[in-house]
Amino acid sequence: MRPLNATRPDPHDPAPSIWSYRFQRLWLTPFFRRLVRVGVPAFFAIVALGWFVSDEEQVQSMSDSLAEMRREIEGRPEFLVNVMGIEGASPDLAENIRTVLSIDFPVSSFDLNLVEMKQRIEEIPAVLHSELRVQSGGYLSVVVEERVPLLIWQRRDAIVLLDREGEFVADITERGFEEPMPMVAGEGADLAVEEALALFAAAAPISERLQGLVRMGERRWDVVMSDGLRILLPEEDPVRTLDRVLALHDMQDVLDRDVLRIDMRHPERPTLQLTPDAITELHRMRGTAIVNGDQNG
């Protein structure tokens, strides 16, 4: 008979013990398995996080060390910007841009805010458009497109240069001339630069006698000649009107005569104002008495 009080089973028996059997069955239970594999790690993670957050000093030191790490990475020579190159700008403008940006090289590329720098550069009046790029080798490339001055605008307080859009480019005292530029005057002349340029182009045949354009009442142009002759152009279609005047000049040399102003404000009714000498002469030729007239008409 098998001993009834045998404590140890047959050593060759492969049977699992009752507890290992139960444990394996428990482990094969899907809910228990999920609990152990997801629930327990999640629980410990949350507890650890809570414990960590509850101590402010630790959070502080952690964030300090993180910032230190970030600084170390940013300070690596691979990220340093040493040189700034400005292309497409005159030396004065380049100097101006350097002053505006005022960067102390070397600087980490993480510290450069290119968008903001671009805005600051484009706030300079002489700059039409700019492009900033950090290139390899620690080179900050600034490509600038300058505004091209096309007109001199004579104002009450200053004489300035304007570009095609009528934007302020520079004060005339700051910049020398490379070539002669047409001149305009009057309030609101900067709002009609396009028209002024067209008029100057139309007035090319008389360009040597042309002194400039004057914006009158912010709505129409006067052409001022070097001998004081004025051509008063209408508000609408001034270029064609000027062409008509020039055609008249071709036929009858009207601009070479003793005329003080040619009033084309009403295109259907061109009016000439003669000089006082011419009027006197006209009256003398017609044999009529002369009344002292107003020189300005």
Add this chain to the structure above:
Amino acid sequence: MSMLYQSQRAMRAKRQEAMRRGVIAILDIGSHKIACLVLRFDDPEGFRASEGVGAMAGQSNFRVIGAATTRSRGVKFGEIDTMQETERAIRTVVQAAQKMADTRVDHVIASIAGARPRSYGLVGEVSLQTGTVTEDDVARVLAACDVPDLGEGREVLHAQPVNFALDHRTGLSDPRSHIGNNLSVDMHLLSVEQHAVEALLYCIKRCDLELAGLASSPYVAGVSSLVEDEQELGAACVDLGGGTTGISVFIKKHMIFADTVRMGGDHVTSDISQALQIPMGAAERIKTRFGGVVATGMDDREMIELEADTGDWHHDRRRVSRAELIGVMRPRVEEILEEVRARLDAAGFEHLPSQRIVLTGGGSQLPGLDGLASKILGNQVRLGRPLRVQGLPQSACGPAFSACVGLSLFAAYPQDEWWDFEMPADRYPARSLKRAVKWFKDNW
């Protein structure tokens, strides 16, 4: 009888629950090995009560996802002898199968190999009240079978309606909706010894498992190893196991007889062990390696080394010829087969239209057995292997696993049993609320 009815219905409810969960274990407790299969039912929804004869006759697809075998311990003659040992063996095999399946199983269907099954043919007859056979009438006629005295300490394992007869027509497989006056049924009842069932229940409970079904091992071996026409036309399945040899007779796809011979392969081994004076392990080894039942001249010259560890040099280095080994084995095999013949004769097998006999079980792998069996059992003997089941590993495809495979088929396609039908109202205890409800239902 009511107790049995209740417990079997509880078992059926557990089986249905296991089907819903989709995983169920098969446990074949034999005298030589204990095998466990874990089945997964792919389509639990396919299991509908509305189709087929009974509530459980639905179709269900399954595949084997875990299989394990271990040497049986503490089982003798197919009955559990040492519960602790058997419990440990069940734990081993269930754990291994669970590990292979990577899932936990809670419900187990087990088979009983021994326990002296006894078959009874029962007849019940009722007159129909409405003229048309309803499910109620089927339940009534099943309940009307007069149960013989099973004897002390015996329990019903299977009670399957085999044949229905309506007036003069017989051979109805499903009498429902037929019209007639008298319905009678032939029922096959299989009783086993109660202590074997109780020991099995105890062991399974100790392993934290729930018993969801119980089947007789000869019956399930026949289910798996008889092909369909053999089951239909009539055949006997002889399951040559380790401790017992199961016999089941099928006709018209129903088991009509089952019995066991309390002799098997282990007795052949112990004969070898006694005759050649070697340990059981060595005897088992040379039996499986060199065994046979028909000696030829060649076998006189084939010498087998006998291993023993007594320490006696001359005793441990003996050699016997294979013919001698066959000479030891053959009388026992003949005895088993003759006992099988006697049981089949007692059951009236010779009156069946077909005399086909299928040998299966681990013992049927003995070389030359079919020749010997055809001398004793008749001409129409063949060796049977279990049906192919999806997912079954190659190692569990042999004839030794026919009971195991049969149990899986039994789990998937259960046979209608008496307890699958509702109990008729007059069988309820008097003054029961259920009886009142039943009366109310029937009359309104």
